[in-house]
Every structure is written in structure tokens, then in C-alpha cells.
Amino acid sequence: MPDKAQLLLLDRDQAAALLQPELVMAAVREAFLLHANGEGRIFPLVREVLPAGVFGIKSGGVMQQELLGMKAAGFWPGNRQHGADGHQATIMLFDPASGRPQCLIDGNAVTTTRTAAAGALGLLALARRDSAALCVFGTGVQAAAHVDYALRVLPALRRVRYLTSDGRRDPQFEARFAQRCDIAPGASPDAAVADSDIVITATPGRGPLFAAQAVRPGTHLNCVGSDTRGKRELPEGLPARARVWADDLTQALTIGELQWAPQTPAQEFGTLLAAGGRARHGIAADTITLFDMTGIALQDLSVARMLQQRALATGTGTNVAWPW
Known part of the structure; x- marks a missing residue:
């Protein structure tokens, strides 16, 4: 009643x-x-x-x-x-x-957990199954959750390199994962990206984090930090080199990485899941894949x-x- x-x-x-x-x-x-x-x-x-x-x-x-x-x-x-x-x-x-x-x-x-879970689904659907090296920008709550879920779902993942905004080591972040992988700071943003199969960006989104040419063929990127108009983590030109998915296209074009590259062909991630993921979607091993994650209700x-x-x-x- x-x-x-x-x-x-x-x-x-x-x-x-x-x-x-x-x-x-x-x-x-x-x-x-x-x-x-x-x-x-x-x-x-x-x-x-x-x-x-x-x-x-x-x-x-x-x-x-x-x-x-x-x-x-x-x-x-x-x-x-x-x-x-x-x-x-x-x-x-x-x-x-x-x-x-x-x-x-x-x-x-x-919010933290569902975003990391969405990222893990992105890795399962889009990252190469033999991905062994991950680069993460950020060491905050969100970055840690994404690394945790990545290590859960990708058995071949063995090495994690992280980048902080001030270039300093983060002992607490390292200690959290030291028993699960080889973890250390990246030598530089571009070097860490170039040496990785997977790149996760989980920062406040104040500007491009690395050079577009640092991303090698076959890399997958989960982009988390751009969730407001004006935020950005990716360099100009990178989305044009990649096959792009977004959790919601309308939202990504407004507040995600796609706001900076609105003409980039992109699809919604749910359609990829419904179609069976990377293998069934005809994605070649040397394709750069990108998941623009703005988070949906x-x-x-x-x-x-x-x-x-x-x-x-x-x-x-x-x-x-x-x-x-």
C-alpha cells in the first residue's frame, strides 16, 4: 500500500x-x-x-x-x-x-566498477588474445580498477607500464599489482605506448597524452578520461587510423574523444558484442582498435x-x- x-x-x-x-x-x-x-x-x-x-x-x-x-x-x-x-x-x-x-x-x-567492467568487455571483444603488455595513463581509482579487470580477463597479460602526470613513481599503485604482473613506470609516454599491445587512458583529460605515431599496428585502446565537453586524451589523427567503437555514439560525439574527430567512422559497441566480437567482425591482427568510453546510464x-x-x-x- x-x-x-x-x-x-x-x-x-x-x-x-x-x-x-x-x-x-x-x-x-x-x-x-x-x-x-x-x-x-x-x-x-x-x-x-x-x-x-x-x-x-x-x-x-x-x-x-x-x-x-x-x-x-x-x-x-x-x-x-x-x-x-x-x-x-x-x-x-x-x-x-x-x-x-x-x-x-x-x-x-x-561507477568505478561498471566502467572497469565495460573496459574488460572491450578488451575481450577487441584486444588481440595474445596481448601481453599494457600501458595505463593514470594511477587513480579508475586506472587501478581497469588494470585489475584487465588482468582478470586476459591470461596472457604479463607486463604493465604506467604513466603519472608528474612522472613520479607510485609505490602504492605498484604494490597493488606486484604479485600479478611485472609492473613499473613507463620510460616515457611514447615509449610505453609503442611497447604495448593495450593502452588505457584514465586521466582528467587535460590534453593529448602521447604522439599518434607511437601507436603501432594491432594495438587496442580503451579511452576513459574524456567524459565532458573539452576533455581530451588522444592525439590528433589517431582515430582516423583506427576502427572505432563507442558505448553511445551520440554521447561520444558530444563529450567523448569523438568530439575532436566527428567525421570518424564509428560503431556502437553493443552491436559488436551482439555480433560475437573481434573474430566474427573481421578485424585483422594489425588493425588499431579504439573504444571511446563515456559511460551510459x-x-x-x-x-x-x-x-x-x-x-x-x-x-x-x-x-x-x-x-x-
């Missing part, structure tokens, strides 16, 4: 505890396929620069699955002065039949629904009276 309705709350630690990699990857994969076949809808993006940071809203739904919701998220760099994460996100699921809120979830861990919502279901099954979270 409306006067007995409840709202389920999942805080930071509760949400993180329920995020199992296999379940997250399955939910994100479903989101891509729903997007590809038109069952899932993505509503217009809100992404605004504020004096203290960037604020955005990603929303959408799958009416056949009674899934409707949004994520309000952004980046406030000043938070780091207080020992807090600059990225902040909150996810809300609604009942599409009534509009009543059903579940409120701290979205930071969800359906990823957040599919993972949030999985968390809601697991929370209800395990008694996790707090129920608050929410009459309507």
Missing part, C-alpha cells in the same frame, strides 16, 4: 560489498545488448561545469523489465583537500508504473538493479518508510 511503501538505502560500504566482478560484468554486458537492440532507452545527458566541479545526470530505462532510474554524478577536485574522493555519484531506481523511488545507492563504487541501472536484488536477498541495507 502507498502508506506502507519503503525506500531501500545502500551506503558506500554496503554497495561495494555486493559488487562481485562476474555479476558486474554480466550486468554491464546486458546493458550493452539492451542498448544495441533498442530495448533500453538512454535519456538526454546533463553535463554542466560548475565553479567547484562538474555535475551530470545520466538516466534511462528498460520498460519491458520495469527498470527506470538515474545517476547524478560529477567531479569535485577540491574534495581531495579533505581526504575525500573527488568523484561523487548517487543512483536512484524508480517504479516506472508510479514514479515512486525504490532504491537509493551510493554510486561511487558502482544503462550500465549504472543494470548494475544498480543487480545490487538491489542482492540486497533484498541478503538483508543488506536500510529500509526507510517512504509513503506516497
Whole structure:
């Protein structure tokens, strides 16, 4: 009854505890396929620069699955002065039949994990199966999550080289992966890229990170940092040399790497997954492949629904009276 309705709350630690990699990857994969076949809808993006940071809203739904919701998220760099994460996100699921809120979830861990899972799906579909060397730009939360998932899904991956904005070593980042791979700073951006099979860019997107000619044939790139108008990580001319996929073309042309190369032929990643990936899509071994990852609402919502279901099954979270 409306006067007995409840709202389920999942805080930071509760949400993180329920995020199992296999379940997250399955939910994100479903989101891509729903997007590809038109069952899932993505509503217009809100992404605004504020004096203290960037604020955005990603929303959408799958009416056949009674899934409707949004994520309000952004980046406030000043938070780091207080020992807090600059990225902040909150996810809300609604009942599409009534509009009543059903579940409120701290979205930071969800955002990090679903993005890394999407990147892992990109690697499985587009990177060469014999890829042994990875170069990552950035050593923050997002970069670490992407390296973690890459090592999970690519058994041949043995070497990781990382680049920081100031060129310094990051002992904490190295320690996190030291037992799983050969990890060390890259000698230089171009040298690290040229010596890698996979390149992951996970930075604030302040400008091109390396030279286009450093990318050798057969390299795959997961591009994460460009998620706002004006952000950029790739050098001019690189997308034209590559076969390009985006999680959502409209969004990528607005806020992703494709905003800098709008005439570049590109496809949506969900169609590649539906078609069976690299081998079945006729991608030659010497082809440069590029995944422009801006993050879509359906990823957040599919993972949030999985968390809601697991929370209800395990008694996790707090129920608050929410009459309507």
C-alpha cells in the first residue's frame, strides 16, 4: 500500500560489498545488448561545469523489465583537500508504473566498477588474445580498477607500464599489482605506448597524452578520461587510423574523444558484442582498435538493479518508510 511503501538505502560500504566482478560484468554486458537492440532507452545527458566541479545526470530505462532510474554524478577536485574522493555519484531506481523511488545507492563504487567492467568487455571483444603488455595513463581509482579487470580477463597479460602526470613513481599503485604482473613506470609516454599491445587512458583529460605515431599496428585502446565537453586524451589523427567503437555514439560525439574527430567512422559497441566480437567482425591482427568510453546510464541501472536484488536477498541495507 502507498502508506506502507519503503525506500531501500545502500551506503558506500554496503554497495561495494555486493559488487562481485562476474555479476558486474554480466550486468554491464546486458546493458550493452539492451542498448544495441533498442530495448533500453538512454535519456538526454546533463553535463554542466560548475565553479567547484562538474555535475551530470545520466538516466534511462528498460520498460519491458520495469527498470527506470538515474545517476547524478560529477567531479569535485577540491574534495581531495579533505581526504575525500573527488568523484561523487548517487543512483536512484524508480517504479516506472508510479514514479515512486525504490532504491537509493551510493554510486561511487558502482561507477568505478561498471566502467572497469565495460573496459574488460572491450578488451575481450577487441584486444588481440595474445596481448601481453599494457600501458595505463593514470594511477587513480579508475586506472587501478581497469588494470585489475584487465588482468582478470586476459591470461596472457604479463607486463604493465604506467604513466603519472608528474612522472613520479607510485609505490602504492605498484604494490597493488606486484604479485600479478611485472609492473613499473613507463620510460616515457611514447615509449610505453609503442611497447604495448593495450593502452588505457584514465586521466582528467587535460590534453593529448602521447604522439599518434607511437601507436603501432594491432594495438587496442580503451579511452576513459574524456567524459565532458573539452576533455581530451588522444592525439590528433589517431582515430582516423583506427576502427572505432563507442558505448553511445551520440554521447561520444558530444563529450567523448569523438568530439575532436566527428567525421570518424564509428560503431556502437553493443552491436559488436551482439555480433560475437573481434573474430566474427573481421578485424585483422594489425588493425588499431579504439573504444571511446563515456559511460551510459544503462550500465549504472543494470548494475544498480543487480545490487538491489542482492540486497533484498541478503538483508543488506536500510529500509526507510517512504509513503506516497
